[in-house]
Amino acid sequence: MVIFIEKKEIDEPKSQKEKELREKWDRLRFNTKLISAGEDPYPETSHSLRTPIYATKSYVYDSLSELVKNHYYYSRTENPTLYALDKKLATLHGAESGLSVASGMASIHLACMSVLQQRVERIRPKKIKELYPQTKPEIIPNMVIHKNQYTGSFRLFTKIYPQMGIEARRVNLNNLEDVKNAVDENTKLLFVETPANPTVDIIDIKACANIIHENNGKCIVDNTWASPALQQPIKLGADLVVESLTKYINGHGDCLGGAILGPKKVLRDIRYYWLETQGAVLSPFNAWLILRGVRTLGMRMKRHSSNAMKIAQYLDNHEKVYNTVYPGLKSHPHHQIAQKQMKNFGGMIGFELESIEKSNKFIELLDQIKVGVSLGDTTSLIEYTSLMTGIDLASWEKRSMNISDTHFRLSVGLEDPQDLIEDLDQALKQL
Numbered sequence: 001m002v003i004f005i006e007k008k009e010i011d012e013p014k015s016q017k018e019k020e021l022r023e024k025w026d027r028l029r030f031n032t033k034l035i036s037a038g039e040d041p042y043p044e045t046s047h048s049l050r051t052p053i054y055a056t057k058s059y060v061y062d063s064l065s066e067l068v069k070n071h072y073y074y075s076r077t078e079n080p081t082l083y084a085l086d087k088k089l090a091t092l093h094g095a096e097s098g099l100s101v102a103s104g105m106a107s108i109h110l111a112c113m114s115v116l117q118q119r120v121e122r123i124r125p126k127k128i129k130e131l132y133p134q135t136k137p138e139i140i141p142n143m144v145i146h147k148n149q150y151t152g153s154f155r156l157f158t159k160i161y162p163q164m165g166i167e168a169r170r171v172n173l174n175n176l177e178d179v180k181n182a183v184d185e186n187t188k189l190l191f192v193e194t195p196a197n198p199t200v201d202i203i204d205i206k207a208c209a210n211i212i213h214e215n216n217g218k219c220i221v222d223n224t225w226a227s228p229a230l231q232q233p234i235k236l237g238a239d240l241v242v243e244s245l246t247k248y249i250n251g252h253g254d255c256l257g258g259a260i261l262g263p264k265k266v267l268r269d270i271r272y273y274w275l276e277t278q279g280a281v282l283s284p285f286n287a288w289l290i291l292r293g294v295r296t297l298g299m300r301m302k303r304h305s306s307n308a309m310k311i312a313q314y315l316d317n318h319e320k321v322y323n324t325v326y327p328g329l330k331s332h333p334h335h336q337i338a339q340k341q342m343k344n345f346g347g348m349i350g351f352e353l354e355s356i357e358k359s360n361k362f363i364e365l366l367d368q369i370k371v372g373v374s375l376g377d378t379t380s381l382i383e384y385t386s387l388m389t390g391i392d393l394a395s396w397e398k399r400s401m402n403i404s405d406t407h408f409r410l411s412v413g414l415e416d417p418q419d420l421i422e423d424l425d426q427a428l429k430q431l
């Protein structure tokens, strides 16, 4: 007798109760979703108030017939701790499905692969050769990206993808005519990061999604700097959203993680093909930490935003500070887009000082604000952009991204804003 094993998919509710719970989570308001969605007496979490850490690689059954009824096989593709997080994040974004992975970069790469490359199975070796990009130069796929974004994504798109036969076209996504001109019949993807790292550009998600949809391509939005508390790109027309959970969503600076949100069908392919093959799996312990962190996201984003607004106003009025960029300031060139698509303006500020000499001195003088890469947690972190995340960029690349030699990126934490202002003030006074 031959038994066909049809893999049960994790996204399909296993019982009527589970189906009703999922529908209930979708109806809740944002701050209640943060607490309940994915976890609220969920059959798979043994009725424990807190989701347990499922430290296992395999799931075992008494018989093959039991195994085929279940959707837990192997922790590279399914784990109940991670799935609680997947479901919570999908609910927060109003997405059909979610998938948590090892880091923000992993989420970006997996999401882009699912759009830019084909899923192929059971193909003859001769046929696979026809998929080599060099065999059909006239149909080389391309993606359109903003002129500046997180340096990790920039490197992935402009240094690694071209070697895989994918062209990255850099344009100013704030100039919609430039976007239209860059898109052609081989454009499969428009990648939007907003607010953009490190210059805090704000890009119009709806307008960009419309342009790429008219050309049958897909729009992926990196929502890391906003988090779903401030911006929900699927509701604005994005096809997929990626998040670095390392930042605001976990919010406590103690682990890395990433997530992809979008339609069930696409997420199924990403989970069972791209993630299963590439293996950038989140650990159950990190999923548990992120579940713990995300429950307070709404409160934290409110406080990050109000602290950052006060500090941006202080910097903007200081005679020794130049080009303070914060989406909440009316002087921000895209303030109106931010008002339209964000619920609040977030915790990230960019600014410049007068000279390299003063910049070097300033960063040494700060005390309460810590010098460090990354962002989005309780502790305020500052980076001297050109010498930290920008260190691997060529000078012309930095110029093309508007990263000057005196640019700073400040991630405003949850401290008392007056202590942060006093710290900046004492450092600026000594310049």
Ligand SMILES: Cc1ncc(COP(=O)(O)O)c(C=O)c1O
Pocket: 103, 104, 105, 106, 150, 152, 193, 197, 222, 224, 225, 244, 245, 246, 247, 256, 257, 258, 374, 375
């Ligand atoms: C906008 C943005 N996307 C993605 C990432 C990468 O996230 P991770 O460090 O979790 O890989 C970062 C990191 O700073 C980021 O700022």
